Amino acid sequence: MKKKQIHLNGFIQNSPSPHSTGLWKHENDRGTRHNRLKYWIDTAKTLERGKFDAMFIADVLGTYSVYGNSHDAAVRHAVQLPAHDPTLVIPAMAAATEHLGFAPTISTTYAQPYSLARQLSTLDHLTEGRVAWNVVTSYLESEAVNLGLDGRLPKALRYDRADEFLEVVYKLWEDSWEEGAVLHDREKDIFADADKVHMINHQGEFFNVPGPHLVEPSPQRTPVLFQAGASPKGRDFAAKHAEAVFTKNHSLDALTAYTNDIRERTIAQGRNADDVLIFPMILPIIGATEAEAWQKYEDLQNNVSYEGTASLLSGHTGIDFSQYDPDQYIEDIETEAVQGNLDMYTKDPDRRWTLREAVKNHGLGNGTVKFIGTPEQIADRIEEWSEVGGADGFNIAQTYSPGTFKEFVDHVVPELQKRGIYRTEYEGETLRENMFGKGRRYLAGNHPAKRTKTLSERY
Numbered sequence: 001m002k003k004k005q006i007h008l009n010g011f012i013q014n015s016p017s018p019h020s021t022g023l024w025k026h027e028n029d030r031g032t033r034h035n036r037l038k039y040w041i042d043t044a045k046t047l048e049r050g051k052f053d054a055m056f057i058a059d060v061l062g063t064y065s066v067y068g069n070s071h072d073a074a075v076r077h078a079v080q081l082p083a084h085d086p087t088l089v090i091p092a093m094a095a096a097t098e099h100l101g102f103a104p105t106i107s108t109t110y111a112q113p114y115s116l117a118r119q120l121s122t123l124d125h126l127t128e129g130r131v132a133w134n135v136v137t138s139y140l141e142s143e144a145v146n147l148g149l150d151g152r153l154p155k156a157l158r159y160d161r162a163d164e165f166l167e168v169v170y171k172l173w174e175d176s177w178e179e180g181a182v183l184h185d186r187e188k189d190i191f192a193d194a195d196k197v198h199m200i201n202h203q204g205e206f207f208n209v210p211g212p213h214l215v216e217p218s219p220q221r222t223p224v225l226f227q228a229g230a231s232p233k234g235r236d237f238a239a240k241h242a243e244a245v246f247t248k249n250h251s252l253d254a255l256t257a258y259t260n261d262i263r264e265r266t267i268a269q270g271r272n273a274d275d276v277l278i279f280p281m282i283l284p285i286i287g288a289t290e291a292e293a294w295q296k297y298e299d300l301q302n303n304v305s306y307e308g309t310a311s312l313l314s315g316h317t318g319i320d321f322s323q324y325d326p327d328q329y330i331e332d333i334e335t336e337a338v339q340g341n342l343d344m345y346t347k348d349p350d351r352r353w354t355l356r357e358a359v360k361n362h363g364l365g366n367g368t369v370k371f372i373g374t375p376e377q378i379a380d381r382i383e384e385w386s387e388v389g390g391a392d393g394f395n396i397a398q399t400y401s402p403g404t405f406k407e408f409v410d411h412v413v414p415e416l417q418k419r420g421i422y423r424t425e426y427e428g429e430t431l432r433e434n435m436f437g438k439g440r441r442y443l444a445g446n447h448p449a450k451r452t453k454t455l456s457e458r459y
């Protein structure tokens with residue numbers, strides 16, 4: 001019997017060393033060149049060489065200024081700043097690759113569904129069906145005040161808006177243009193059949209969008225939907241809408257609890273347990289020997305910035321850690337920021353975390369679990385997290401960029417392939433097919449986007 005196959009995504013952001021604060025100064029880091037296309041093309045080719053499903057491009061639209069109520073520490077230590085646009089680099093990478101998917105992050109709190117639908121449909125055309133969307137609701141106050149709001153919306157309201165936002169884009173992507181609407185009939189002088197292009201007439205609490213959609217149907221229609229909510233409301237949102245979720249877990253037990261919970265919530269939404277692929281994030285630190293890997297870990301730790309990481313953690317959790325003594329324990333609160341990032345340090349059943357310890361952990365790979373060792377040892381843990389923990393794939397974070405990806409592709413990928421748990425060739429044409437199998441070009445029939453009224457009922 002064929003062994004359970006795993007999937008891989010590369011986690012990156014259009015910033016210098018975005019997920020390992022301070023690593024921009026490491027001799028192997030090229031992240032300061034994120035403003036050049038060559039950096040992105042080189043990184044995309046590496047991921048495609050490693051047969052990754054997609055490059056996952058995180059994003060924020062504001063500065064980390066919770067720490068000391070100022071952006072100074074973020075500026076000094078390049079804490080996801082500069083923060084360049086995640087979508088504009090995609091067409092250049094698509095032109096240099098054939099199979100790799102691209103998953104930019106765009107916030108439903110600040111975008112408009114009508115224009116976002118156009119933007120992602122355009123990218124799905126240009127990439128020939130290789131686009132996903134990481135749906136986020138955003139967490140920084142500095143985003144809200146720069147984008148026309150008086151302050152950050154409460155989390156519950158952000159998720160309510162996100163839910164309706166998705167309803168609107170589903171109507172635009174799935175229902176506005178019927179199959180066969182585009183005719184290109186030169187003899188009759190008809191580009192497209194007007195009877196097959198419909199208004200959506202959406203009227204709701206947050207949005208009124210008459211339509212029609214501005215773009216003819218793209219290869220996947222709806223891009224593959226990624227999500228990463230950790231709060232109960234965030235998990236329900238993921239269970240309802242997402243085709244893949246990203247998660248950060250310290251331990252195999254925590255991952256197992258998370259995967260069981262997401263599968264239950266997915267079934268409760270009328271979907272199948274395996275309709276949502278679960279990708280825990282891991283940071284690989286690879287050595288020829290175990291001792292060498294741990295030595296490397298120490299060297300990498302020495303490049304982490306304490307103040308920069310404390311500022312990142314303040315933004316992630318919403319707590320101003322400039323007011324904390326480094327040896328103070330982190331307080332367990334319900335946050336309006338990223339609940340999962342706080343829970344990692346406050347709901348750990350094995351221990352309590354001081355700020356100093358949390359900063360040490362958060363400095364490399366945004367606090368994600370580190371797999372440190374030889375390629376064989378790392379492959380062992382990947383197999384265990386997949387088989388026991390229920391992971392469908394892994395989101396690979398970096399220390400130095402894109403060197404971490406290169407080392408993983410050169411050393412760990414062949415080991416996974418040797419064990420028969422990882423592809424040696426891409427299976428499909430589109431990103432969704434590579435994730436779910438050939439023939440799955442479109443959303444599954446039981447997805448809520450497909451459960452809206454049929455076209456003939458609606459129009």
Ligand SMILES: Cc1cc2nc3c(=O)[nH]c(=O)nc-3n(C[C@H](O)[C@H](O)[C@H](O)COP(=O)(O)O)c2cc1C
Pocket residue numbers: 057058059060105107135136137138139227228229230231232233234235246247248281337338339340
């Ligand atoms: C692995 C991971 C990656 C994320 N990437 C982003 C991101 O790039 N931009 C963003 O605004 N939020 C990001 N988030 C935050 C979530 O998408 C979500 O908006 C946030 O966690 C608040 O909701 P929650 O408390 O339900 O988790 C990420 C979360 C995780 C766990």
